[in-house]
Amino acid sequence: MSTLRQTADQIISASIQAVLPDEAVRRALKNFHPEGRVFLAAAGKAAWQMAHAAVSALGSVEDGVVVTKYDHVKGDIPDVRCYEAGHPVPDANSFAATGKALELVHGLHPEDTVLFLLSGGGSALFEKPLISGEELQNITGQLLASGADIVEMNTIRKRLSGVKGGRFAQACAPAKVFSIVLSDILGDPLDMIASGPAVPDTSTCEQALAIADKYHLTLSPAAKDLLQQETPKSLDNVTTQITGSVRELCAAAAKASQALGYEPVILTDQLCCEAREAGSFLGSIVRTHAGQGKKLAYIAGGETVVHLTGKGLGGRNQELALAAAPALSGLENCCVFSVGSDGTDGPTDAAGGYVDGQTENALREAGMDVFLTLADNDAYHALQAVEGLIITGATGTNVNDVAVALVE
Known part of the structure; x- marks a missing residue:
């Protein structure tokens, strides 16, 4: 050599050593002051590393779910279930693991807190499609092949999802959500990182329809209808902290x-x-x-x-x-x-x-x-x-x- x-x-x-999430997560947790039980949900390529750092810093959590890319789980984390799934195209394991996360946050109380750790890749890994999984995979493949940028891709995908565009935070209510985000998008637009599961969506139906037209996407009637349904524009149970960026x-x-x-x-x-x-x-x-x-x-x-x-x-x-x-x-x-x-x-x-x-x-x-x-x-x-x-x-x-x- x-x-x-x-x-x-x-x-x-x-x-790469300088941008590993361990210290960044510990730094963000200095602002974390939960009142009651803490549940952990982590999604993205760095989800295991972020969850491992968080549990090490906190000592324990009530329960937790990690969804990350294949071969990215590096060991057991106490009280946390780790799942691996498809990226860049979501697969059946993406859908099943996201279902476990939704079960985790169902029926929580106002004094509970969901520590939500998010990193790039979450758009594929953290997914509950509102259309068939096969069509979602097909649309993702069309966007990838067309050269669409990540913001364009996420504007489409969040409208076809039950967890993106702020919908996961809605599912956590009335519990509070403390979200730590490792940014993988230029300029750090929170609603676009992993398609913003815990952030009010700033994109519009008009923008989504324009992107579909720009890239001549083949869509079913159900998918076209979802592109015309608006996403949450406000959330009152979420605190977000960005850590790490390009x-x-x-x-x-x-x-x-x-x-x-x-x-x-x-x-x-x-x-x-x-x-x-x-x-x-x-x-x-x-x-x-x-x-x-x-x-x-x-x-x-x-x-x-x-x-x-x-x-x-x-x-x-x-x-x-x-x-x-x-x-x-x-x-x-x-x-x-x-x-x-x-x-x-x-x-x-x-x-x-x-x-x-x-x-x-x-x-x-x-x-x-x-x-x-x-x-x-x-x-x-x-x-x-x-x-x-x-x-x-x-x-x-x-x-x-x-x-x-x-x-x-």
Whole structure:
């Protein structure tokens, strides 16, 4: 492994360590002063980690339910039942586990409190569909394939759900809800993070219908009718605290880069364009500044999108990295890498991808063309062939993605 790749891995590790939810949850709990019994519900990719930290800090809870992604439960938590379910498309286990959470909060008293721990991925994992599960999966698949951003997806999904758009908080009443949120959406819009199960919904029916029209969604009459039914616009039993965001992830990447001798430049913490365009742009930045005698680290955080034009395997971070390879071709001591903070990029076991000045030539020798590979959305196999996959395993957090371009 090259020294540059080792440097990249060090920055990745330090960045993710800085945004793990344990300390963030403990910090948020300093404002938690329940009167009676405490029930815990946690949903999202970081749900197990958040619940584990919360129970450790509190000592115990009355009862609890965790719903997280497959292979994300890392052990038992006292008095808490842990379930794994489908992501990014909800499955039968998503529906069943959410049913357990609804049973948990049914019939509570005014002096009870539901500690609701929410993180990215909750839109798929925490779900009680008001249409058939099959149609909900189909609509989610249509939105993913169309390149719809997360806000657009959640505007649709919350209207098809019995728990999203504030409806879970309604189910908890008359009990109080103290919600700790690990943000995975740019700008931290509470009603959009995991589709806002405990937040009044600010989106409108008109917006939902416009999105359905924009992406030519195929909807049943029942689904069309639900898009025209308004969601809760006020909730009086909820207190919410945001902890963790992509800003912290970018700041951590900058700090780690600086510690390794690079001058960090945070370009943005709200990256939201096509993955391959972002990669090409970062590659161009490297090409401009390479060879100027400075060690520079350009950092971009956010969440890009991928339009599916092929049938390959990959994710937005792998596609971003691979798209930077042509601009880096032949350059020494320069690289671009991009990772998802949750450790999973798209439907793969990789967190993201790494490329440097030798990547494009190595791919060519392996009989692969960068542009044809991107057209087939097959970044995973291309990067795998040149040891460019970044594998971290599930990290226990989820605060968007960070891409870094290193220039020496």
